[in-house]
Amino acid sequence: MTLVMPLFALIIVLFGLVRRVPVFDLFLEGAKDGLQTLYHIAPAIMGLMFAVSLLRASGAMEALCQMITPLADAIGFPAEIVPMALLRPVSGSGATALLLSVFSDCGPDSFAGRVASVLAGSSETTFYAVAMYYGSIRVKFTRHTLPAALAADFTALVMSIVTVRLFFY
């Protein structure tokens, strides 16, 4: 699995060479786009990391997790990732801040860390995407878009626990 990223890069560069495109020039062009994306998301990341770190330092996060723990334990769900699961459909940067908070509390290779990783990788910022796409064409009645999209997030939540148990324990 450690070979995944290098192999992916190798295939793309070889494909580019076969197709005779200016590989490095394209790389620079894309890298510039990447930096622009970073420039756009940086303020949100700063603001949300600030809020999440306050939540952790004030003991509020701990209290929240303690409150959730009995319920979460009953359904076999790690309480530490509940805040992230709740914020995920609303804010990508917020979910990233909370994902890192799970990593530093439990470790990325712990049960909670793995479930949080799978959840982060298989769900989307649903509300943002729905608002952006429909807002762009001024559609007001989205019919059953939101229920279906939220069902996807809920499925990802359940499947992240199921798959991590299946693969690692």
Add this chain to the structure above:
Amino acid sequence: MLNVIWSLLVIVSVVCSFLFGKSENLSAAMVDSGADAVELLLTLAGILTLWSGIMKIAEKSGLTTLLARLSAPLLRLLFPALDKDGEAFGFITMNLTANLLGLGNTATPLGLRAMAELDRLNGHGDTASDEMVIFVVMNTASLQLLPTMLGSLRQSSGSTAPFEILVPVWLSSASALTVALSIAIILNKKNNRTPR
């Protein structure tokens, strides 16, 4: 919505720190969080710059088009009413392929153009068409072949095997996509029985 959530997080934290007697921790966190955020941004800068560069090669060398052509027959089943050579269907396949490759920058403008085309076919109405529902749902449950950002965040947090979660991520997002599409298709059919 984020205005409310963000304010709530800050207010709850400050009030709780008084209740739990952790005001000192809070002051320290206010100083440290900025530094932590900058550190994270630097890690992200590395990943985003590198992979956006590599994926640009994939895009311009025609790998995206190739994948779009391969996935078109499958996507046609989801959009039976669309003209398979039409612009709307073209943008939809390109958007979904870009998402599959993790090309967020490319995917969003293509998605917006797909929506604009679907809007035209829908007569610029204020109610979503069946195709719009399916397309937006697919975008909110999008499958990504290589979650580079996730892998790098895991690695920078000290994971010994950052990509060990790859297959679980695929399975989980494929299930999410299947469930969401099934619901969307069933409700599309049900709604259409009675005139809108």
